[in-house]
Amino acid sequence: MNTLARRILMGRIHGAFGVRGELKLESFSNPPEAIFRYLPLTLRTTQGVEREVEGARGRATGKGIVMRLPGVEDRDAAEALRGAELYVPREALPPPAPGEYYWVDLEGLRVVNTDGVDFGVVSHLFSTGANDVLVARGERERMIPFVQPDYIVSVDFDAGVVTVDWDAEF
Template identity: 30%
Template structure:
């Protein structure tokens, strides 16, 4: 299989530690419901931290390694994964800190009125008056609901934090990368 572009992969977790003596890894998922991590048959691992200063994209691309998943299960808030070719604790510990990435096509289809946060990033946000609020540069969870982070995608400067709740979110048009919000530009 050819290596996909980094732009075609989505980071869904990071290797936290080794688990046991058989080469399993303990993964800290980036989602409270790690369905893509649990259902993936293959994972790409990168030992280079995301957007490291001074690391060329070509080096990061070259660092990608594909692993077949033999088993994945939830365990105490983490996901324990057995990878083909990783047979002992030392091999698993060598992967500590690795980023875990998958292709977007691995994600199950989202239900109606549900969205994967990664799909919201880079959407333009406008209010009901048609005023531009900015672009979604990140999505977070405050425990009660999602928060979309509106700002400048180049500088990552945050302009507004807006609750992603049905009272505020009027429409999400993913094909056109547009979110309409009941929100004022000066709030």
């Protein structure tokens, strides 16, 4: 499958939990256990092998999410999946609330500042804990805090443009 661009990374397996094949899962959904609402999941191993997973289930514990996958019956099988990632199709997610965005929807949009200077396209976004950061790549890379309306003036999906209030020299 080569459709990673239209899929959302929803979780990462961090290894075995116990001896019966359960897995420690880092879930990127909110709340974390909501990842199991988006079945089937696509499992991508660290070797790049992908398979669709039906019947995944899990629970929240004091130490995070614990997941069971069909066919993973012991600690060795669970450890073999360490580092594997779980994806869902973008279409499986609910529409974002007004003023909210899925990062994958912003990737590839053109970024221009309020003076019309083209900064390139949105490469990716990341979180600093304090706020999210939009990375625009053009003739160089710029990191712009995703703070509306201070720095992110508008997002126009129809035009494919993110307008930013950001100095071209910065």
